[in-house]
Amino acid sequence: MNLQPLLELSSREHAHLCPRQILGVRIGLAGLKALGLKEVPLKKQMLVISETDGCFVDGVIAATGCTVGHRTLRVEDYGKIAATFVDTTTGRAVRVAPSSDIRERAYAAAPQEARHYFAQMQAYQSMPDEDMLTIREVVLNTPIEKIVSRPGVRVNCDRCGEEIMNEREIHQNGLTLCKPCAQAGYYRVAHKLYFAIPQEAAI
Ligand SMILES: [Zn+2]
Ligand SMILES: [Zn+2]
Numbered sequence: 497m498n499l500q501p502l503l504e505l506s507s508r509e510h511a512h513l514c515p516r517q518i519l520g521v522r523i524g525l526a527g528l529k530a531l532g533l534k535e536v537p538l539k540k541q542m543l544v545i546s547e548t549d550g551c552f553v554d555g556v557i558a559a560t561g562c563t564v565g566h567r568t569l570r571v572e573d574y575g576k577i578a579a580t581f582v583d584t585t586t587g588r589a590v591r592v593a594p595s596s597d598i599r600e601r602a603y604a605a606a607p608q609e610a611r612h613y614f615a616q617m618q619a620y621q622s623m624p625d626e627d628m629l630t631i632r633e634v635v636l637n638t639p640i641e642k643i644v645s646r647p648g649v650r651v652n653c654d655r656c657g658e659e660i661m662n663e664r665e666i667h668q669n670g671l672t673l674c675k676p677c678a679q680a681g682y683y684r685v686a687h688k689l690y691f692a693i694p695q696e697a698a699i
Pocket of ligand 2: 654677
């Protein structure tokens with residue numbers, strides 16, 4: 497297992513390499529292996545759903561080539577180091593997570609290193625998958641075709657008028673609405689309005 501080129505790629509945007517990036521590379525490689533996929537780039541044959549953002553994802557990106565920009569990577573922020581790898585052609589999904597005692601396992605695997613951080617750095621690069629990871633098949637609650645959607649599908653929200661892509665609209669009481677208009681979104685409108693061009697739906 498030669499991790500070095502992937503670790504270099506992962507740390508290129510970072511000031512340094514850290515244990516979470518290494519876990520991202522290891523988990524990314526384990527996901528590819530579990531799905532039986534080898535050739536990176538995968539030309540959209542795989543979708544990765546990461547359960548956190550941050551350094552971990554940089555490692556996953558380095559190992560898989562999947563990115564948000566290519567719509568092959570999504571973040572469901574559970575604040576967990578874990579990711580699910582989906583074969584978009586078959587819908588088969590595999591979730592890979594570190595074992596819950598992975599830190600203790602790392603300290604045991606690098607007994608000569610008293611500094612915990614460096615023990616993790618060493619051990620995460622050398623421990624076999626079966627000593628540090630949990631890999632299991634999962635079933636997506638939203639089918640892969642719905643997550644990926646189709647290109648060129650667009651509607652406008654009946655309330656705010658903004659365009660919605662990728663079939664993310666919600667039908668409610670005969671209206672076609674965007675998620676923040678139909679449910680609570682991640683923001684609420686505040687008082688100050690900087691600039692607004694009247695939209696057709698609002699006139
Ligand atoms: Zn980092
Ligand atoms: Zn709306």
